[in-house]
Amino acid sequence: MMHLADSAPVTNNLLGSEADSQRTMYPYVTGTSVIGIKYKDGILFAADMGGSYGSTLRYKSVERLKSVGKHSVIGASGEISDFQEIMRYLDELILYDNMWDDGNSLGPKQVHNYLTRVMYNRRNMFNPLWNSLVLGGIKNGQKYLGTVSMIGVNYEDDHVATGFGNHLARPILRDEWHENLTYEEGVKLLEKCMRVLLYRDRSAVNKLQIAKITDEGFTLSEPYSLKTFWDFNAFNNPTLGAEGSW
Amino acid sequence: MFRNQYDTDVTTWSPAGRLFQVEYAMEAVKQGSAAIGLRSKTHVVLASVNKASSELSSHQKKIFKVDDHIGVAIAGLTADGRVLSRYMRNECINYSYTYESPLPVGRLVVQLADKAQVCTQRSWKRPYGVGLLVGGLDESGAHLYYNCPSGNYFEYQAFAIGSRSQAAKTYLERKFESFMDSSREDLIKDALFALRETLQGEKMTSSICTISILGAGEAFHVLDQETVQRLINEFEVVGEEPPADDEAAAPDAEAAAPDAAEGAAPDQGAAPMDI
Numbered sequence: 001m002m003h004l005a006d007s008a009p010v011t012n013n014l015l016g017s018e019a020d021s022q023r024t025m026y027p028y029v030t031g032t033s034v035i036g037i038k039y040k041d042g043i044l045f046a047a048d049m050g051g052s053y054g055s056t057l058r059y060k061s062v063e064r065l066k067s068v069g070k071h072s073v074i075g076a077s078g079e080i081s082d083f084q085e086i087m088r089y090l091d092e093l094i095l096y097d098n099m100w101d102d103g104n105s106l107g108p109k110q111v112h113n114y115l116t117r118v119m120y121n122r123r124n125m126f127n128p129l130w131n132s133l134v135l136g137g138i139k140n141g142q143k144y145l146g147t148v149s150m151i152g153v154n155y156e157d158d159h160v161a162t163g164f165g166n167h168l169a170r171p172i173l174r175d176e177w178h179e180n181l182t183y184e185e186g187v188k189l190l191e192k193c194m195r196v197l198l199y200r201d202r203s204a205v206n207k208l209q210i211a212k213i214t215d216e217g218f219t220l221s222e223p224y225s226l227k228t229f230w231d232f233n234a235f236n237n238p239t240l241g242a243e244g245s246w
Numbered sequence: 247m248f249r250n251q252y253d254t255d256v257t258t259w260s261p262a263g264r265l266f267q268v269e270y271a272m273e274a275v276k277q278g279s280a281a282i283g284l285r286s287k288t289h290v291v292l293a294s295v296n297k298a299s300s301e302l303s304s305h306q307k308k309i310f311k312v313d314d315h316i317g318v319a320i321a322g323l324t325a326d327g328r329v330l331s332r333y334m335r336n337e338c339i340n341y342s343y344t345y346e347s348p349l350p351v352g353r354l355v356v357q358l359a360d361k362a363q364v365c366t367q368r369s370w371k372r373p374y375g376v377g378l379l380v381g382g383l384d385e386s387g388a389h390l391y392y393n394c395p396s397g398n399y400f401e402y403q404a405f406a407i408g409s410r411s412q413a414a415k416t417y418l419e420r421k422f423e424s425f426m427d428s429s430r431e432d433l434i435k436d437a438l439f440a441l442r443e444t445l446q447g448e449k450m451t452s453s454i455c456t457i458s459i460l461g462a463g464e465a466f467h468v469l470d471q472e473t474v475q476r477l478i479n480e481f482e483v484v485g486e487e488p489p490a491d492d493e494a495a496a497p498d499a500e501a502a503a504p505d506a507a508e509g510a511a512p513d514q515g516a517a518p519m520d521i
Contacts (some may be wrong), residue, residue, distance in 0.1 A: 103386050104350040113346040140385075 027079035027130040029053050031064045032203040033165030034075035035193050036134040037177060038143050038158050039186035042214035043136035045075045046190040048198075049223055050205035057205060065211040067218040069094040072108040072137035073211050074115075077162040078150065079130035086129060089118065108137030108144035112154070120152025132162035137213050161193075164201040169193035183212070195226050257369050267373065268366050271395035274375035278321035280411045280444040281308060283379040284404035284418060284437060285390045286428040289461030290381030292319040293437040295408070295444060296454050309458045313338035314465040315348045315383045317458055321408030322376035322395075330378060334358060351382030355391045355399050363397025377407045383460055406440060413443035430461060434469075438483045450483050451475070 034047040051059030064083070065075045068090050076083040093114065097106050106114075112135040122128050128150045136145040146156040159173040172193050181189065187210055198204045206228065210221040239245040252258050253266030260266060279297040283290065296305035306324045310331040311317050316338060320327035334354055341349035358378070365371045373395040380391040392407065393399045404422045406414035417440045425433065437457060442450045452475035460466035469477075477483075 100350075100353060100356075102350065102352050104353070104384065106345065107347075110345040110347050114344055117344055 023127045024079065024082065024130050027082075029058065029080045030130075030203070031062055031077045031080055031083070032201055033161055033163045033169065033197055034064060034077050034132075034134045035161045035165050035169050035173075035190055036073075036075060036136045036145050036147075036159065037173065037181070037186060037190065038136075038145050038179070039181040039183060040179075041183065042138045042212065043073065043143060043145055044183070044186045044190060045073055045134065045136065045211040046194050046208060047075050047077070047211075048194065048205050048208040050203060050207070051080050052203045055202070057203070060205060060207060061223070063209065063220075065209055065220060067211075067213070067220075068111050068135075068137075069097065069106055070217070071105065071139040071213070072111045072135060073213045073218060074111075075134040075136075075162075075211070077132045082129040082131050086115070086118070086131065086133070090115075105139075107139035107142075108135060108146075109139075111135060111137075112144065112146045112148070112156075115148050116152060116154045119148050119150060119154075123151045134160050134162060136160075138215055141215060164197060164204075165193070168196050168200055172196065191226060195228070198226060198228065255369055256366055256371065256373060265366065268396050271373035271375050275322040275377035275394060275407055276409060276411075278323070278376075278408045279308070280406060280408035280414060280441070281319035281321045281377075281379055282404070282406040282411070282414050282418070282437060282440050282444075283319060283381050283390045283392075283402070284422070284425055284433060284440070285381065285388045286430075286433055286461075287426055288383075288388055289428075289430050289433055289459060289464070290317075290383065290388050290390055291433045291437045292317055292379055292381050292458045293441050294319050294321075294456045295441060296456060307456075309456050309468055311458075311466050311468070312354075312380075312382075313342075313348065315460065316351055316354065317381050317460055317466040319379040319381075319458070320376050321411075323374070324376075326374040326376040327378065330358060330361075330374060330376065333361065334380075348384060350384045350386070351380065351389045351391070352384070352386075352401075354382070355380055355393060358393050359397050359399040362393065362395060365395075366397055379405060379407060381460060381466075383462065388461065404436075404440075406444070408444070410444040410446060413446070414440040417443045430459065430464075434459065434477060435481050435483075438478060438481060442483055450478055452478060 029051045031051060034045065036043060036045045045065050047064040049060060049062050050057055051062040062080055065073060066087060068074050115133060115135060119129060130150050132150065133148045145160055146154060147160045148154040159177050161169045176189055190210060194208055198206055206225045207223050209223055212219045252260035256265060256267040279295040281294040283292045292309055294308040298305040309319045312331060312334045318331055337354055337357060338349045362374050365373045375395060378393040380393060382389050390402050390405065391399055392402060392405050403425055404418040406418060421436060434457060441455055452471045456468060457474050458466065458468040
């Protein structure tokens with residue numbers, strides 16, 4: 001999302017004219033947490049479909065999980081239009097890779113490293129892509145899961161999350177994740193995390209998708225909702241016992 | 247002086263549909279000292295003959311490491327070979343910076359061929375006068391390619407270029423069917439024997455040849471001179487006699503080796519392809 005950095009009249013100072021330089025100064029429409037985990041046969045992702053305009057829950061059907069080539073999946077949080085730009089880069093990357101038609105293909109590790117370079121390069125131009133990305137996949141039986149931030153910080157792990165997910169989902173994953181999760185157990189674990197996020201993250205919406213990638217390929221679930229229970233006393237009267245609150 | 251009126255620049259066709267300047271560049275490859283390459287499922291061996299231009303000088307380097315998984319052997323203008331090697335090194339480094347993984351060999355070879363092709367279609371350029379044997383390993387296995395000045399490239403099981411390379415090709419043609427399952431040592435051995443064929447009576451010593459290898463779990467490297475001499479002694483690859491092959495299933499074929507080599511001696515091997 002572009003924003004006019006300097007809408008004041010054209011000033012020619014020592015730094016030169018910046019009148020036509022546009023950068024993302026802050027994000028406009030954003031998606032919240034994405035979670036990714038390794039499981040027995042591949043990688044699972046979960047993300048809700050909300051698109052927030054500031055703190056307004058403006059859009060309700062934003063797909064934030066996409067496949068990249070045959071072996072990889074990307075999940076994005078942060079500025080939605082920047083994610084769309086990233087998808088243009090990746091689709092072109094995969095197109096040119098396929099055009100070689102030589103039996104070689106980019107795997108999740110390669111795509112992740114590519115994104116790392118793109119993100120860090122953009123932040124060095126003081127024009128970052130305002131996203132936290134999760135990238136995972138499987139190629140030749142080799143599972144891969146990693147993340148990149150808007151300034152290029154990147155790492156691999158068995159389970160990763162962005163934004164609020166780092167605070168609310170990963171502690172649960174650290175306790176309950178293990179290498180031999182079945183698909184059903186993996187989805188159950190992701191839903192447990194997503195439910196916590198739904199309760200505590202104000203930008204989360206109750207409409208989510210699960211993405212799965214295995215050696216057999218990529219599947220994205222239809223959007224669905226989680227069962228919730230709002231009749232706890234603390235929900236009915238949230239300020240009770242919160243001293244000094246109104 | 248000139249062969250005809252159609253060879254004064256690269257982009258002029260002859261009425262017979264030929265580009266003479268490109269063909270002359272192909273000839274430059276045949277002038278250079280021989281380089282050979284062969285591969286198994288997992289390994290590639292590149293070898294070359296070292297020719298010093300004078301008693302007082304040392305020989306020029308003809309085998310270059312491009313990356314851990316790619317090496318080249320050249321025949322022709324060494325200076326052009328070095329330029330192209332540098333280009334290949336650059337491509338490999340840039341690829342691994344972006345993708346943190348090795349550049350597929352086939353793709354590098356296509357890029358190299360495209361670079362050579364451009365020189366055959368620009369009036370202010372000249373073709374590269376060098377042939378490159380590119381050996382490499384990637385996720386689809388071991389590969390050996392030959393890139394020539396015309397911009398063509400071919401994949402081979404085994405190949406030889408440079409002066410008197412026809413003799414080595416004859417040797418390789420006779421034996422290549424077993425190369426796929428060859429051990430690393432047997433591959434080196436066949437490289438030495440094939441190389442000897444191009445020597446035409448000269449004594450095989452470690453000082454007149456360079457041997458290099460790459461493969462699964464083995465980064466590209468040039469064997470040091472002591473190792474090469476040890477292998478030459480071990481395999482008895484010295485004299486004129488036919489190769490003392492232990493797995494000589496066909497002794498007749500072995501005996502025919504020097505004859506075949508002599509028959510093709512004046513290096514009249516046809517160009518490896520029609521341009």
